[in-house]
Amino acid sequence: MEWFSADGYWLSRLIFQRTLAAIYLVAFLSAALQFRALIGERGILPVPELLRRTPWKAAPGLFRLHYSDRFFVAVAWGGCTVSVALIAGLDGFLPLWGGMLLWALPWVLYLSIVQVGQVWYGFGWESLLLETGFLAVFLGTGDTAPPVLVLWLLRWLLFRLEFGAGLIKMRGDACWRKLTCLDFHHETQPMPGPLSWFFHRLPRPVHRVEVAANHVTQLLVPFLLFTPQPVASAAAALMVLTQLWLVLSGNFAWLNWLTIALALSVIDWTPFTGQPPALAAPPLWYEVVVVAVTALVLVLSYRPARNLLSRRQVMNRSFDPLHLVNTYGAFGSISRMRLEVVVEGTADPVADEGAEWREYGFRGKPGDVRRLPRLFAPYHLRLDWMMWFAALSPAYARSWFGPFTERLLLGDRDTLRLLAYNPFPDAPPAHVRARVFHYRFTDMRELRATGRWWDRTYLREFMRPVSRPLPPEREGRDTGRGTR
DSSP states (O other): OTTTBOGGGHHHHHHHHHHHHHHHHHHHHHHHHHHHHHHSTTSSSOHHHHHHHSOGGGSOSGGGTOOOHHHHHHHHHHHHHHHHHHHTTGGGGSOHHHHHHHHHHHHHHHHHHHHTOGGGGOSHHHHHHHHHHHHHHTSOOTTBOOBHHHHHHHHHHHHHHHHHHHHHHHHSOHHHHTTOGGGTHHHHSSSBOTTHHHHHTSOHHHHHHHHHHHHIIIIIGGGGGGSOTTHHHHHHHHHHHHHHHHHHHBOOTTHHHHHHHHHHTTOOOHHHHOSOOOOBOOOHHHHHHHHHHHHHHHHHTHHHHHHHHOTTOOSSEESSTTOSSEEOOOOSSOOSSEEEEEEEEEOSSSOSTTSOOEEOEESSSOOSTTSOOOOOTTSOOHHHHHHHHHHHOGGGGTTTHHHHHHHHHTTOHHHHTTEEEOSOSSSOOSEEEEEEEEEEEOOHHHHHHHOOSEEEEEEEEEEEEEEOOOOGGGTTTOOSSSOO
16 A cells, blocks of 8 residues: 555665664663673562562563573573674565564563663663664564554654653753753763763853753654654754764763664655665555554553643653553753762771771762763663662662662672772772762863862761671671671
């Protein structure tokens, strides 16, 4: 059917699919390299405990059938392997049904990981990857023309992503309406990048322009995605430029890159490539499946769409257990001060201020004031992100911070691999504590005089010193060295 196929978007599909496959690869790699310390059998929040206390319907996935660290390794590295195959274009050498199954495989594998990831996987870009990956299954492969309906569903997803983020800002912090949020945001964002210091030091009128441009891109431009070409392409291109600006100014895992992938699926490349190659007509079964999936997505879109119109709009919420259609948004409020939880240990037997306290170094979050922030995105440093939330409120760290420090006291190798610097390479510390500091970017004069990108001031205690856990045979008999 002519109404069903969009031959001119064959290159848009190709670019979108290869970009999505690369993002899948990063996501699976992040899971493979970090899971043991975070959610492994002996991790901070072990998966087996989660599975014992939650029902099937709450989080369906492969790990409901079986969980072991070895099985998780197979799932994560299997996802990496499939992602590489998709980047290489293996789906194009398979029949249509085979290509669809190949695209369904990383979606099932990553869904299974997210379902047991707990707070470490509670970020909006996890659901965004799953929703995007689900639609990619039905986009077609090889010499079959991409279906118009799925292309429109991708635009609907991009619209909800951008428009939802714009609305949550206008309904949230007053600084978005006053155009002043970026006076603080580059400094207080979860994980600054190597250029964030320079963005923060831009003149304030430039920050006003940044905020105004953001409002235009998120509140007005999304409607142009549903207009005829070339207007829709121009709108998508503007979104790509905005996302690249965000890539330069901070670390937001794969959120920006996945948004770019969605925007690239909108662009009509025909003016640059000429007539598309001859593509096969879609089989009837494929048309039926695509129509059915479209109907399912539209039905499931009711609650996310209602959320967009609600005065009590929520961010990053999944309304179904498979994360098929979700709501998105970010930074409804902006912190005016950057707070950081600094974790320290001491080998001294008495944990007082006279002890020699040494600081643990994290890979992404600010610590050493002389260290320029690094670029990690699209890779996701989950512990570093949660440390930012912990600094906002201890409530965000209630479930995991205690087990995390306990593993530092035990010298757990998997946990220490998540860090950039272990100040106790020979033996674990006798005590660990955590303190809250106020961090601010230095100005140019301070940077030249001291070589420090940050200035920090001690504010308060986050966790008083705790000592090594008691061996099981002494537990309950010796309270002098128990965790306090």
